[in-house]
Amino acid sequence: MTTLVLIRHGQTDWNLHHRYQGITDIPLNATGEEQAKNANALLRKYRFDAVYCSDLDRAKTTARLALKDIYPYEKIIFDRRLRERNFGAYEGGPYDKEFLPSEYRTAMEADPENFKFPEGESLNDVKNRLEPFYNEIIKRHPNDTILITAHGSLLSMMFFLIEGKPVCDKTRRHLPNAEPFEIMVKA
Numbered sequence: 778m779t780t781l782v783l784i785r786h787g788q789t790d791w792n793l794h795h796r797y798q799g800i801t802d803i804p805l806n807a808t809g810e811e812q813a814k815n816a817n818a819l820l821r822k823y824r825f826d827a828v829y830c831s832d833l834d835r836a837k838t839t840a841r842l843a844l845k846d847i848y849p850y851e852k853i854i855f856d857r858r859l860r861e862r863n864f865g866a867y868e869g870g871p872y873d874k875e876f877l878p879s880e881y882r883t884a885m886e887a888d889p890e891n892f893k894f895p896e897g898e899s900l901n902d903v904k905n906r907l908e909p910f911y912n913e914i915i916k917r918h919p920n921d922t923i924l925i926t927a928h929g930s931l932l933s934m935m936f937f938l939i940e941g942k943p944v945c946d947k948t949r950r951h952l953p954n955a956e957p958f959e960i961m962v963k964a
Contacts, residue, residue: 778961779915780922781939782823783932784843786835787812787955797872798928799864799897802834809835812955813842819957820847826921828852829914831859831928839955840926848924858910861928865897889945900944903934911938919964924957936960 787809791798805813816839825848830840832855841850864870867881874882885892893899898906914923925935933949939962942948952958 779918779920779964780823781935781960781962782820782825782922782924782957783935783952783960784816784820784839784924784926784957785929785932785952785954786831786833786839786926787816787842789835791869792954795871795873797864797868797870798835799861799868800833801868805835805838809954810838810842813839814845816843816955816957817845817847820844820924823847823922823924825924827854827914827918828924828926829854829856829859829910830926831855831861831931832857833860833928836926836928840924843926843955844924856910858906859925859927859931862900862903862930862934863896863898865894867894867897890943900934903931904938904944907931907934908938911935915962915964 787805789798789803789809790806791803820843828848830836830853840853890901891899929952932952934944936950937944937946939960
């Protein structure tokens, strides 16, 4: 069994204001930095064999602060496949459904797995990007303990892969900012 410890980046101002962040490189706010520092105490019980992280700043900063004196920052493997879903031209827009433009809401409801904002990614696109990464690390790290620092939608997709659920499953797990979640997976 491989132990995966998943951690979503700390809070950003766009989290606070319910805005789609996607691949826009939004930094952590002061609360997010505190959350990442507080995660350090929760991660001290682990001995990580490897750490993988999104290459976006909010995830990198979370990893750096959360792993201080636990795991060397220079050994972290940054991987673009761990980026948040690209919300394209709508990044920065509100994610509360009642504020979505009606044409997006209608298209999203009609085909949630394949809907994408202009210039963005669908849920299936994210799955197709993440699945090879997931398979590689599980194969590469049997019986290891791995930390993955990434983003909310991306980590929800990882749960879908682990649990064999469809990409638009309504039981989506929502990880709070900078709170580690441990899951065991078969290698």
